[in-house]
Amino acid sequence: MSLIRPFTGLRPVPERAADVAAPPYDVLNTAEARERVVGKPLSFLHISKPEIDLPEGTDPFDASVYAKGAENLQRLISDGVLIRDDSPCYYLYQLEMDGHIQTGLVAAASVEAYDENRIRKHEFTRPEKEDDRVRQVDALNAQTGPVFLVHKYQAEVETMVREATAGEPLYNLTADDGIRHTLWVMDDAAKTARLTELFDAMPCIYVADGHHRSAAASRVCASRKTDNSNHSGEESYNYFLTVIFPDNEMQILDYNRVVADMNGLDRETFLSKAAESFTVTAETGQVKPGKPQEFGMYLQEQWYRLTINSDLVPANDPVGQLDVSLLQNNLIEPLLGISDPRRDKRIDFVGGIRGMDGLEKRVDSGEMTLAFSLFATGMADLMAVADANEVMPPKSTWFEPKLADGLVSHVLD
Structure with missing residues (x-):
């Protein structure tokens, strides 16, 4: 056939x-x-x-x-x-x-x-x-x-x-x-x-x-x-x-995340805990990541640039190396308590076509508390996961047009 x-x-x-x-x-x-x-x-x-x-x-x-x-x-x-x-x-x-x-x-x-x-x-x-x-x-x-x-x-x-x-x-x-x-x-x-x-x-x-x-x-x-x-x-x-x-x-455009609350943490405690796994830098403008392993975060009208510690990036793991996995496994789950992003109502996903303004809007409206911008998953990453008979995390890719x-x-x- x-x-x-x-x-x-x-x-x-x-x-x-x-x-x-x-x-x-x-x-x-x-x-x-x-x-x-x-x-x-x-x-x-x-x-x-x-x-x-x-x-x-x-x-x-x-x-x-x-x-x-x-x-x-x-x-x-x-x-x-x-x-x-x-x-x-x-x-x-x-x-x-x-x-x-x-x-x-x-x-x-x-x-x-x-x-x-x-x-x-x-x-x-x-x-x-x-x-x-x-x-x-x-x-x-x-x-x-x-x-x-x-x-x-x-x-x-x-x-x-x-x-x-x-x-x-x-x-x-x-x-x-x-x-x-x-x-x-x-x-x-x-x-x-x-x-x-x-x-x-x-x-x-x-x-x-x-x-x-x-x-x-x-x-x-x-x-x-x-x-x-x-x-x-x-x-x-x-x-x-x-x-x-x-x-x-x-x-493939970025597929970003917004989260409803900080899991009972105040701003200072949350930033302190995030700094254990990421280099956290306050920025004066919107942060749209320009490379893998870099993330933007928007919290209380302030943008931050997060760069994950290199020792937290797993080797020879096509799923674990994805930016969506790195953010989920090192921040969203351990700090925000969201272990199942497919079903947890506290997290939502925003296609990159809506830009950074779309993330700010969800947070500034009070609907969400913080937002994360990601670098877009690459086609080579997608094919590597498929070739390994693995499954990507939910909402990893946003294809346009x-x-x-x-x-x-x-x-x-």
């Missing part, structure tokens, strides 16, 4: 692409999604967050929600807004945000490769979120949210992508948030076959974002395989929707 293969995408007609494209389902809450679709009857949010078309207060995991999503998808197909390509294609998907450009291959990736860890993971998943995605895929009979994958740079792949994107794109649109989305179709059989060969030669690729979607694809495949007495391995449910980018084009939903979907025939 090939690592990836082309597929017959379900996509908007070009003149409707801008009306259909929507933010990923998991970056908006229901209220925000309701606001986004005002005056936008074709927005893919009607499919990815269909509770917005049901009475307020509807449980987003109610069976009626999934049924509404399927109804909305069929409506766009019946109205000719979404069409299906006639033959299997690859698609090239380019994202541009604030001068940063990255171009990925839209492909159907092998569930078998995922199950065998050739498509490598670095996060735990939550059963209830997996269940939601399984129910969504089964209701729609399609995968509509692409999984964000990464491959190690390969020169010939780059050459083929560059050549394919030199032509006229199918879509070229700028979303409300200023991110530009451009899509090309690659339907030349010889070229698609060569790209398939190049990826088959790769020992592995990596999940960057979309662990619940990929886990759900595996579960749907297993279920349908069991129910299909004529299972051959070629059915579309054996593959899942992905966009695969080269590692040298990835942009985000993929849009609705530009290409994978139908499970």
